[in-house]
Amino acid sequence: MKNTPVVIAVMAGALAVGMTAVPVFAQDAGQPNAAALAKLANKKPGYSPYAGRNYPTRMFWGDTHVHTSTSFDAGAFGSTLGPRDAYRFARGEEVISNTGQPVKMARPLDFLAVTDHSDNMGFFPDLVAGKQTILANPTGRKWYDMVKAGKGADVGIEAFFALFQGTYPKELMYNPGTRGFRRTWDDNIAAAEQYNDPGRFTAFIGYEWSASVKGNNLHRNVIFRDGAAKASQVEPIVTNPPIGNPDPAFLWKWMEAYEKKTGGSVLAIAHNGNLSNGMMFPMIETFDKQLDRDYVETRARWERLIEVTQTKGTGEAHPYLSPNDEFAAFELWDKGNLDLTAAKKEEMLQREYAREALKNGLKLDQQLGANPYKFGMIGSTDTHTALSSAEDDNFFGKMATAEPSAERLTNAFLSSKTTKTGLAYMDWEVSASGRAAVWATENTREAIWDAMERKETYATTGTRMIVRFFGGFDFEPGDANNRMPARIGYTKGVPMGGDLPNAPNGKSPTFLVAALKDPIGANLDRIQVIKGWVGKDGKTQERIYDVAVSDGREIDADGRCNTSVGSTVDVANATWTNTIGAGEMITVWKDPDFDPALRAFYYVRVIEIPTPRWTAYDAKYYGTKPLPDTPMVVTERAYTSPIWYTPED
Amino acid sequence: MRFLGEPLVQFLVLGGVLFAAYSLFAPVDKAPTERIIIDRSVIDSLEAAFQATWQRAPTEIERRGLIDGHVAEELLYREAQKLDLDQDDVVIRRRMRQKMQFLLQDTLALAPPGEEALRAFYEAKQERYREPERLSFHQLFLGSSQGPEETVRWDAMVVQLNGAERPNLEQLGTPNLLPLRMEAARPAEIDRVFGAEFIKRLEGLEPGRWSGPVSSSYGWHLVRIDTVIPSALLPFDKVRAQVERDFTYQRQQEAEAAMIERLKQQYEIVIEEAER
Numbered sequence: 042m043k044n045t046p047v048v049i050a051v052m053a054g055a056l057a058v059g060m061t062a063v064p065v066f067a068q069d070a071g072q073p074n075a076a077a078l079a080k081l082a083n084k085k086p087g088y089s090p091y092a093g094r095n096y097p098t099r100m101f102w103g104d105t106h107v108h109t110s111t112s113f114d115a116g117a118f119g120s121t122l123g124p125r126d127a128y129r130f131a132r133g134e135e136v137i138s139n140t141g142q143p144v145k146m147a148r149p150l151d152f153l154a155v156t157d158h159s160d161n162m163g164f165f166p167d168l169v170a171g172k173q174t175i176l177a178n179p180t181g182r183k184w185y186d187m188v189k190a191g192k193g194a195d196v197g198i199e200a201f202f203a204l205f206q207g208t209y210p211k212e213l214m215y216n217p218g219t220r221g222f223r224r225t226w227d228d229n230i231a232a233a234e235q236y237n238d239p240g241r242f243t244a245f246i247g248y249e250w251s252a253s254v255k256g257n258n259l260h261r262n263v264i265f266r267d268g269a270a271k272a273s274q275v276e277p278i279v280t281n282p283p284i285g286n287p288d289p290a291f292l293w294k295w296m297e298a299y300e301k302k303t304g305g306s307v308l309a310i311a312h313n314g315n316l317s318n319g320m321m322f323p324m325i326e327t328f329d330k331q332l333d334r335d336y337v338e339t340r341a342r343w344e345r346l347i348e349v350t351q352t353k354g355t356g357e358a359h360p361y362l363s364p365n366d367e368f369a370a371f372e373l374w375d376k377g378n379l380d381l382t383a384a385k386k387e388e389m390l391q392r393e394y395a396r397e398a399l400k401n402g403l404k405l406d407q408q409l410g411a412n413p414y415k416f417g418m419i420g421s422t423d424t425h426t427a428l429s430s431a432e433d434d435n436f437f438g439k440m441a442t443a444e445p446s447a448e449r450l451t452n453a454f455l456s457s458k459t460t461k462t463g464l465a466y467m468d469w470e471v472s473a474s475g476r477a478a479v480w481a482t483e484n485t486r487e488a489i490w491d492a493m494e495r496k497e498t499y500a501t502t503g504t505r506m507i508v509r510f511f512g513g514f515d516f517e518p519g520d521a522n523n524r525m526p527a528r529i530g531y532t533k534g535v536p537m538g539g540d541l542p543n544a545p546n547g548k549s550p551t552f553l554v555a556a557l558k559d560p561i562g563a564n565l566d567r568i569q570v571i572k573g574w575v576g577k578d579g580k581t582q583e584r585i586y587d588v589a590v591s592d593g594r595e596i597d598a599d600g601r602c603n604t605s606v607g608s609t610v611d612v613a614n615a616t617w618t619n620t621i622g623a624g625e626m627i628t629v630w631k632d633p634d635f636d637p638a639l640r641a642f643y644y645v646r647v648i649e650i651p652t653p654r655w656t657a658y659d660a661k662y663y664g665t666k667p668l669p670d671t672p673m674v675v676t677e678r679a680y681t682s683p684i685w686y687t688p689e690d
Numbered sequence: 691m692r693f694l695g696e697p698l699v700q701f702l703v704l705g706g707v708l709f710a711a712y713s714l715f716a717p718v719d720k721a722p723t724e725r726i727i728i729d730r731s732v733i734d735s736l737e738a739a740f741q742a743t744w745q746r747a748p749t750e751i752e753r754r755g756l757i758d759g760h761v762a763e764e765l766l767y768r769e770a771q772k773l774d775l776d777q778d779d780v781v782i783r784r785r786m787r788q789k790m791q792f793l794l795q796d797t798l799a800l801a802p803p804g805e806e807a808l809r810a811f812y813e814a815k816q817e818r819y820r821e822p823e824r825l826s827f828h829q830l831f832l833g834s835s836q837g838p839e840e841t842v843r844w845d846a847m848v849v850q851l852n853g854a855e856r857p858n859l860e861q862l863g864t865p866n867l868l869p870l871r872m873e874a875a876r877p878a879e880i881d882r883v884f885g886a887e888f889i890k891r892l893e894g895l896e897p898g899r900w901s902g903p904v905s906s907s908y909g910w911h912l913v914r915i916d917t918v919i920p921s922a923l924l925p926f927d928k929v930r931a932q933v934e935r936d937f938t939y940q941r942q943q944e945a946e947a948a949m950i951e952r953l954k955q956q957y958e959i960v961i962e963e964a965e966r
Contacts, residue, residue: 098869116784125939148882228792235935276742283752283759284743295743302745507867524860526867557867560885560907624834624908625866 096531097480097497100507101489103152104131104429105247105310105477106262106348106421111157111225112249115425119441122427124155124229128236128244130428139426139441147435147561148505151484152477154245155229155427156262159277160285226277230269237268239485246272250309252280252287258316258379261292262348262421266490267305275299288328290336293343308494310419312348314398315356318378319389322398322414324405337405337413344413346493349395349500349680350420351475352431352439357418357646357680358396361387366585368569368648368676372472372502381460399683400573400581403640406687407575417496417538417682418644422475431503433675434615436473436655443468447663450656450671469671473655474502478679480536496538496682499645504677506565507557510537510645512684514544516551516629526555526627537645538682543689549635550686554588555627556647556679563677564622566591566606566648570630574641588630591623591650600633608651612673615653615661622650637688644683651676726764728757736760794945803937811937812926818936819929824919825880825892828871830863832902834909844903848912851900868908874919884908 108115109124120139122130130136133149230246237244246265253259265272278295279285296307314321323332330336349357354374363369377384391397395418402414422429426444430437438444443452449468457465478499481492492498499508509526513534523529530536530553541550558565568589574582586600594604609618632643654675660667667673736756740748748756776782803811812819830851832844850857859870872880877889885907895901895915902912926933 110784110788113781113784116788117780129939148878225788228795235938238932274742275745276739278743283755284740298745509867522865524863524865524870526865555867557908560881560883627865627867 096527097482097492097536098527099481099483101151101243101479101481101484102148102505103150103154103243103477103479103489104421104424104431104475105154105156105245105264105419105493106249106312106351106423106475107131107153107155107427107429108157108249108423108425109155109427111155111229112425113158115157115427115441118425120426121441124157124232124427125236127155127427127429128153128232128242132236132242136428138428138437138444140444140446142444144428144430144435144437146430147432149242150429152243152245152479152489153429154247154262154264155233156247156249156264157225157229158251159226159248160251160279160281224276227273230273234269237486241484243484243486243489245486245490248277250278250280250292252289252292253379254287254320256378256380256382257318257320258313259287259289259311259320260313261289261309261311261344263292263296263307263309264490264493265305265307266486267303268486271303271305274303290328290339293339296343306490306494307343308345308490309343310346310348310421311344311416312351312421312423313353313356313379314347314393314395315354315374316377316379317393318383318385319392322392322401324392324401332405332409332413334409334411337409337411340413341411341415344416345496346419346498346682347395347398347416348421348423348475349418350472350502351423352471352473353423354472355474355502356394359390359394361390362394362397363583368646368678371676371678372474374466374470376464376466377462381455381462381464381466384462384464395680396571396573396583397581399642399644400575400583403573403575403642404579404581406640407579412685415685417493417498418500418680419477419479419493419498420475420500420502420680421477431473431475433473433503433653433655434658436658438468439471443471445659445662447665450659450663450665450667467668469656469667472502473675476501476503476505478505478508497536499537499679499681501679502675502677504562504649504679505559506562506647506649506677506679508645508647508679508681509553509555510681510684511535511553512539512541512550512643513552514541514548514550516553516631518629520553521555521627521629526553529553535684537684539684541684541686544635544637544686549632550643551629551631552588552643552684553627553629554645555625556589557625558622558649563617563649563652564591564619564624565626566622566650566676567602568626568628569646569648570643571646572632572641572643574636574639576639584634586630589626589628591626592621606650608674610651610653610657610674612653612657613661615657617650617652619650640688641686642683643686645679645681647679649677724768726761726768728761732760733757790949791946794949795942798938798941798945803934803941808930808933808937809926811940812929812933815936816923819924819933821922821924822876822878823921824874824876825889826871826873826875826916826919827892828859828914828916829868829884830859830870830912831866831868831908832910832912833864836903836910840910844910844912848900848902851912851914863912866908871916874917884911 107127108120109122109127110116110120111124122136122139126136130144130146131150131153133146135143135145138144226248229248233244233246236242246268248263250261250263263277278292280287285291292309296309299305299307311321320327326332327336349355350372355372357371358366358369359373359375360366360369375385375390391401398414402412405414406412422431423439424430425440426437428437436445438449439454443449443454452468454466454468454471457463478501479489479492480497481488509530511530511534515533520526520529520533534553535541544550552570554568554570556565556568567587570586570588572584572586576582584600587596587602590596590602591606594602596602607621609620611617651674654673656667656671657673659665660673737748737753740752740756770776832840847862851862869883872883880889881887888904888906891904892913892915895913897915897918900912900914903910904913905911
């Protein structure tokens with residue numbers, strides 16, 4: 042199979058994998074209880090494989106992190122596309138990019154959240170006058186009648202122009218004595234309402250709370266389960282006094298106040314711990330306060346997911362923390378904080394990367410009685426162009442200034458001339474990465490949000506491979522031969538994001554793992570289970586197991602396959618072939634080193650065979666020469682939410 | 691820019707900077723010349739903003755903080771204006787542009803499109819509102835390699851599947867994550883699961899019978915088409931919301947373009963291209 046840098050046109054609006062939608066089994070945040078599962082497991086299935094099936098059977102793809110021209114940094118960088126353009130693009134329509142280039146996704150997304158920065162969204166109450174105010178003004182009355190009498194845009198424009206020939210009724214814009222304007226927040230809500238199309242496309246209401254302390258990134262995206270009726274009752278919290286605060290504890294208070302007032306639901310997704318210079322996952326203190334039970338419980342309640350990969354780097358693991366992980370050095374951004382005002386020190390890394398935080402969370406659980414870092418995994422782009430693009434053969438950059446051009450292989454993203462530290466990021470370091478994969482029952486705000494809340498999600502670096510991951514104590518090797526892996530999975534275990542029950546005497550956890558390559562993407566190299574735990578000595582540990590590998594390679598006694606899958610990438614032509622790797626993999630794996638007395642987590646990483654990086658497509662298309670050290674090949678991957686094991690006290 | 695290196699120039703520039711800094715930070719002994727009035731309506735809107743964020747009224751201390759913060763902002767805003775700091779600020783310019791777009795949007799919103807206009811739009815763009823032909827089908831995945839041995843086995847499977855006794859589908863084929871059946875699926879949905887062009891290979895298969903093998907991006911499949919739902923134009927009432935959204939979007943785009951055109955006529959625009 043050859044891949045060419047062609048935008049594959051598919052029909053707009055076609056979104057869901059067309060399987061029957063059924064009521065929800067684990068729609069609420071809880072987990073199925075063991076007794077109910079045992080009952081299901083003992084029941085002989087009827088003829089129809091579908092009867093009685095009520096678990097999430099559908100994979101939905103999306104992006105929970107998209108900035109539009111409403112975000113002022115995006116606007117300042119030349120982004121002119123607004124939230125409506127973002128939704129149209131995600132639904133598969135062709136749009137004209139910020140730099141005037143036609144662009145379309147190879148495949149539409151199922152859901153999207155526009156998350157513009159809350160700061161500078163305009164936080165005065167809605168002051169755009171209603172009809173009464175306009176009608177009370179004679180000019181306004183005349184003007185209003187004129188608009189009403191007209192039929193099309195022309196008359197609207199006419200009236201509009203009449204207005205600012207010195208006859209503008211001020212009442213239209215300002216209420217007497219107040220100083221405000223239509224809130225961009227209201228407009229973003231209105232856009233989400235217009236494009237939300239239950240069953241076909243989900244447009245989430247959301248915003249980014251963009252706190253940073255001396256340039257250390259503490260950003261969180263806030264995603265609403267609710268529609269305008271509830272969301273428009275509130276203003277997003279900002280990050281600066283007097284109303285806001287850069288301490289995440291204030292964000293959590295705001296979330297609680299919102300839920301209490303409206304009866305709605307919100308969750309937060311932290312991102313770019315890699316640019317936090319050690320502040321994202323504190324271990325001892327934060328904002329001059331010791332971590333305590335209240336902190337760990339509150340954080341776990343609101344921060345259900347981590348955006349583990351995006352355009353500004355991947356934050357799963359770092360080679361310094363995981364020296365035995367040959368796949369850890371992936372699209373790293375580890376020179377400093379968000380604005381490169383402070384350089385990175387090695388000791389900061391342990392409080393920045395997801396795997397380390399998962400391990401440290403177990404430790405805090407032991408110390409304080411709750412795990413603040415019990416998060417699921419999701420990927421999203423953090424695009425500032427309104428265009429959610431994470432595909433290497435169709436990458437439209439992070440900022441409008443880095444949309445495709447002959448210059449972007451050599452331009453600076455953040456120039457050393459503007460940073461005190463003299464550090465820089467180049468445009469080629471920007472990663473075409475970040476897709477959110479969610480197992481849900483149907484394509485609605487409620488179903489997808491609920492799946493995020495229960496962490497039945499995974500992150501990918503742009504590819505759309507399908508991954509299933511179930512844990513329990515009763516999976517047998519034969520389960521990998523079952524024609525309905527998901528049914529066996531939900532019957533005998535818990536899905537990604539779940540908790541293993543207590544270990545039955547003498548039994549070790551078993552996992553059913555399956556992956557299917559992206560139907561228009563590259564084959565798979567291997568499936569890995571990554572285990573983290575706290576040893577008897579109180580120290581955190583990790584270990585990587587290769588559990589399924591392609592091309593008949595061997596897995597050694599140490600649980601690793603030490604033979605590389607190879608590469609078919611032709612960098613000069615930006616192509617590859619699926620002559621190596623496997624289209625699908627499924628296996629049952631049992632933890633060979635289980636100790637029921639120790640806290641542990643398990644998550645899955647699926648690695649694709651190497652493919653051309655976006656830089657290779659650029660070099661080919663523009664005939665430009667990349668700078669030395671520019672990577673031209675990428676191994677896309679997926680990271681699932683973990684499954685946790687907690688011993689009974 | 692050689693003169694910048696001259697000691698005298700440096701002296702004068704430094705002196706100017708020091709003087710400016712002094713006048714900003716030195717104690718003031720003259721009477722105020724300007725007035726900032728924080729009246730009830732300003733305080734009301736500050737409180738309303740706090741209330742909207744926190745879902746409660748501010749405490750007395752917080753209220754003080756809001757007013758102090760507002761005074762500080764007003765002072766700096768006015769001084770910044772005097773220094774022309776609002777000039778050529780890209781963020782301020784974009785906000786102004788956005789405000790104009792909102793104004794236009796609000797103007798247009800006062801005259802929402804009538805039923806007639808929407809219907810005309812729908813008639814003109816019918817292809818957008820057409821539901822493509824949809825398929826319900828079952829599939830069995832066979833694997834990715836095909837040789838003479840497989841061909842014989844697969845042919846036998848087809849016979850068995852089409853026979854009088856319906857075999858349990860779960861015991862046939864190769865296990866993987868592909869759905870055993872899809873229901874009323876659009877072509878793009880099917881291709882999203884099985885890879886590009888799979889739908890084309892289903893054309894011409896006899897409905898109600900197992901046939902194949904058919905190739906996908908994963909390998910080979912046996913397929914039974916259960917039902918074919920013909921393509922149909924969706925009735926206006928069903929897609930009204932979508933039509934309105936498309937119409938409004940287009941109208942806004944056109945109105946914005948018209949606004950720019952109109953304004954261009956009121957200005958003489960001189961573009962001085964750099965000499966090449």
